[in-house]
Amino acid sequence: MKKILSKFKKIYIPLIIIVFFLFDQISKEIVIRTLKVGSSVPDEGFFRFTHVRNFGSAFSIIQDANLFLTIVGIFAIILIMYFLIFVAKGSIILEISISLQLSGAFGNIIDRIRLGSVTDFIDVGAWPVFNIADSCISVGMAMLAFYLYVNWKEERKANEKDNL
Template sequence: MFPLVFLTVIALDQLTKHLVRGGMALGESIPAEGFLRLVHIQNTGAAFGILDDARPWLIAVSSIALVIIIWLAISRRIGFLDNIWGRLTLGFIAGGTLGNLIDRAYYGYVTDFLKAGIWPAFNIADASMVIGMTILVFLYLRSEYPRSQ
């Protein structure tokens, strides 16, 4: 499950970003106004534009996080992640992490293109990480792990 989700997230993320970079002008919005829009934005920072222009640091942290996530998926050392939902979760998080890491390393910025209401623009990698982290928290809270400490 992990490799399938991991590779699917990376492929969808990179394909959609490629289509946006090639089909929309920087700053363009379709439609021009509204709750849900396609936009073309280059984010040189992290989530919500924080840590703007901290590319080397963001690449290093993302790389370390990716190694840890893959190790967790392979080692199966954390009980509440050693099931199909845990592997799905780690696939979402690792795929999203690598999707944005590719952009940062190759382009120097992350391409964001989905805009919903007041939220800052995001992409498939961002959405994948949020979905993965949400499932991770749910799995953790439902496990015996927090009660055994």
């Protein structure tokens, strides 16, 4: 099992990071080249592609703080990489979770550095417009929450057995 995890970590974890990062960057570039800022395709409907430049953080919070958000983003990337390399050992779910978060953080920080804002374009109902990187971060966080919950339950069971 350790051999499988080792091979998985060496090959698939970097591949996950690279593939989702490229998917994010390519999709944003397509939006930048084909949609004017503020325009949507289709014009109406529940699901649309809407070109938005986000100068803030998630859900456009903390507007016009690009330098601050860039510094926080770089710090987050360093912290996530630390967890991936030194903490997330032996759990495929945890490694994938952190890899998705890392690819999303890279995708959005590259936008901030290159464009001074993040390109968002996935427009679903009343939800704020987001991008692939945001999705990677959200899915990664959901997987992390699942992992922590399962481990908490297992620890709780083990503690109950020890207390009997």
